[in-house]
Amino acid sequence: MLIVGLTGGIGSGKSAVSELLVEHGAHLVDADRIAREVVAPGTPGLAAVAEAFGPSVLLADGTLDREALGRVVFADEASRRQLESITHPLIRAEMAARIASAPPDAVVIHDIPLLVEGGPRPGYDAIVVVETPRELRLERLARRGLARGQAEARMAAQATDEQRRAVADILVDNSGSLDDLRKRVGEVWGELLRRRDAGLAEPSVRPGS
Structure with missing residues (x-):
């Protein structure tokens, strides 16, 4: 591999x-795609993001409002670091699992x-x-x-x-x-x-x- x-x-x-x-x-392992999946509705990741940044980062249907969240985290480094501390461990764990599932060659x-x-x-x-x-x-x-x-x-x-x-x-x-x-x-x-x-x-x- x-x-x-x-x-x-x-x-x-x-x-x-x-x-x-x-x-x-x-064999593709897409971090962006995984990043969306770990904050999908009903996930612990989305619950943690909503708790950290408040209901303004959620749409009416309960999904993540990426545009609203982006305005917050790309304008403030501390907020960006806080988001990364929530999502990065989840993303890394899922990526490692997908790499491990790839064929040996x-x-x-x-x-x-x-x-x-x-x-x-x-x-x-x-x-x-x-x-x-x-x-x-x-x-x-x-x-x-x-x-x-x-x-x-x-x-x-x-x-x-x-x-x-x-x-x-x-x-x-x-x-x-x-x-x-x-x-x-x-x-x-x-x-x-x-x-x-x-x-x-x-x-x-x-x-x-």
Whole structure:
């Protein structure tokens, strides 16, 4: 098994890269999707968030109002840290369970936006960073309906391009066309398979095992 951390700033196109890797045969563990699941209605995670931030972060039907919560946590670091203290342990536990369920010869793509922000993370065989110029990211986010001020606040709460590059084993430039991205992801997939096959030929002990 090869465990790959995939990250990139908001608007970089990280999700597009993960989708293309899945087309090649990768086993995806999506932190964003899991983050939504751990605060779904009826979960202990949602109850803890509502207790910490009050009823204003809930919609009338009892589901999480992500926009309202985002306005709070991206404007105040202490609030963001409080939210992370609730959700991150739940997310990590679920991700570990899904990685453990993958086939032994899988290339597992651990799609995690805040890989760098969370500090050193042992256990990755490779880290792939998706990189896109800031203005292009802002344009993409605007097309999604996110106001520039909100987009910039979210960028400011994340690692810088330089910090992500510092941990990258493989960089993916997503400033071009979709065809350009497909070609680059194909190259990355080939490199990941080579790393997986080398690891299968030379068994090693993972950190924490």
